[in-house]
Amino acid sequence: MGIEVRIPTILRTYTDGAKQVEGTGSTLGELFADLDRKHGGLRDRLVDDDGLRRFVNVYLNDEDVRFLAGLETPVKDGDTVTVLPAVAGGAG
């Protein structure tokens, strides 16, 4: 059993259309590296040099990982990670 990762519509081009994929790792950062081996390019859409991309929300089970430890957040088999693009904008 691995870690279930739910992929939003806009990123399913990296997963052959799959709504959820599985990965392994002991931290969120390791999980994303593992996913990138199977789904090349996905990691770049989630993280940049500074960590998690600002307009991507990542949740471990039902908690926003920004309120946990970001990419250092520990993950384990049986967890569910959900990725949602932030809904944002405005007159600017």
Add this chain to the structure above:
Amino acid sequence: MLTITHELHDKIVAHARRDHPDEACGVLAGRAGGDRPERFIAMTNAERSPTFYRFDSGEQFRVWREMEDRDEEPVVIYHSHTATEAYPSRTDISYASEPGAHYVLVSTRDADTAEFRSYRIVDGTVAEEPVTVVE
């Protein structure tokens, strides 16, 4: 084309008026694949700003999960501009992340009339579409 009921249309405008001069934002959920908005969900603008909006991340998670459980999708994503026209800004275009959604913009810059317009925003390209209001 966006087809929307009077009731949902008026709820969006009322929300935009209520939060003016800050931007208001929210979602209309509808049956997955149906393209008809049915359920009004006002969202918290976590930025509480007259020039920017962002859904509160925890609230977004709960609402998105609820839609999935009900076999719904975000048919409309709406927000208001409070001092400018109801046209997507560069910020709106760069953060648009639901290619299947109708992006509704309401302008509350005029106290008497509300501009209510709808767009598709896909891969950085904006296409305005007609809005049909039905009973």
